[in-house]
Amino acid sequence: MHASPLNGRVTRLRKGLKLIYVSTMATVSQIWPFERRRCLKAHGIITLLFLDLCLQCVNGYLSSPHVGQEPPFSRDAQPVITSPVVPSPSSASPTDSDGYAAKCPSGGQCNRLPADCINCSYHHNCSYGKLASFSCKAKRGVHCTVESGKQQTNFSLAITCQFCWQLDLSQYRCSNSTSCMTVACPRKRYNATCQVLDHVHCLGKRVFQKRLYCNWTGGYKWSTALALSITLGGFGADRFYLGQWREGLGKLFSFGGLGIWTLIDVLLIGAGYVGPADGSLYI
Numbered sequence: 137m138h139a140s141p142l143n144g145r146v147t148r149l150r151k152g153l154k155l156i157y158v159s160t161m162a163t164v165s166q167i168w169p170f171e172r173r174r175c176l177k178a179h180g181i182i183t184l185l186f187l188d189l190c191l192q193c194v195n196g197y198l199s200s201p202h203v204g205q206e207p208p209f210s211r212d213a214q215p216v217i218t219s220p221v222v223p224s225p226s227s228a229s230p231t232d233s234d235g236y237a238a239k240c241p242s243g244g245q246c247n248r249l250p251a252d253c254i255n256c257s258y259h260h261n262c263s264y265g266k267l268a269s270f271s272c273k274a275k276r277g278v279h280c281t282v283e284s285g286k287q288q289t290n291f292s293l294a295i296t297c298q299f300c301w302q303l304d305l306s307q308y309r310c311s312n313s314t315s316c317m318t319v320a321c322p323r324k325r326y327n328a329t330c331q332v333l334d335h336v337h338c339l340g341k342r343v344f345q346k347r348l349y350c351n352w353t354g355g356y357k358w359s360t361a362l363a364l365s366i367t368l369g370g371f372g373a374d375r376f377y378l379g380q381w382r383e384g385l386g387k388l389f390s391f392g393g394l395g396i397w398t399l400i401d402v403l404l405i406g407a408g409y410v411g412p413a414d415g416s417l418y419i
Contacts, residue, residue: 239334246272246280246291250334251342253278254293258339262297269294293337300338301330301346308332316350317415324350351417358408358418365405369398374405379413 240253254272262268272293274280282288310330317324325347332342356378365374370392372384392398404410411418
């Protein structure tokens with residue numbers, strides 16, 4: 137390890153101070169009396185120790201690295217190699233963020249492509265319920281042909297002028313709710329999230345909110361409930377089947393309300409007014 141020039145300079149300075157001290161003491165010892173020489177020698181030793189301590193402090197301060205200065209070179213120091221930044225897959229190469237490539241057929245007719253595979257310039261100045269033509273373009277990576285069999289990117293699409301929420305119920309799918317009562321007066325509704333089918337084209341948003349009637353079913357059959365009400369209604373079998381245990385026990389211990397409750401239940405179940413206890417529809 138190479139000696140620092142600063143350390144050599146401090147060492148030479150220390151030797152020079154010692155040499156000056158020795159020469160001074162030799163001169164004083166020839167001139168001053170013995171008692172004064174002894175006292176001066178003690179003071180000189182203290183002074184020399186103090187100077188040596190100061191030189192060590194200065195040496196330690198100058199040899200220590202400071203902010204903004206480069207550390208001293210060392211043979212044992214190993215160079216630090218930083219690895220290059222590897223870009224993530226999302227930033228290294230463009231990916232299919234829309235996810236439409238998997239469901240877009242290649243080589244088919246352009247006017248039969250799903251709505252997620254094309255971009256159309258829809259306008260709202262068409263006549264409602266009538267056919268309107270719009271300019272469309274296949275998305276990147278989607279190949280289609282026109283009626284003549286020629287491959288083309290830009291084409292015209294003729295659809296019925298209507299918004300997506302105005303479509304027929306068979307042209308979109310909605311979320312179903314099992315927390316609302318289907319057998320109620322008036323019939324209850326729930327907020328459903330609906331999405332248009334892929335092959336259906338319409339104006340506006342393809343995902344929309346709509347209030348629908350509760351129409352879910354728990355698997356109860358109307359014919360089975362009516363048959364039990366006619367045959368075993370006096371024992372509450374119809375109410376037990378529909379999940380209404382309290383009413384079933386009441387009919388069982390009252391012998392169908394002496395026949396009156398049984399007759400009323402036959403009429404109510406036949407009319408569909410009395411349904412399953414979970415609020416679902418008959419199948």
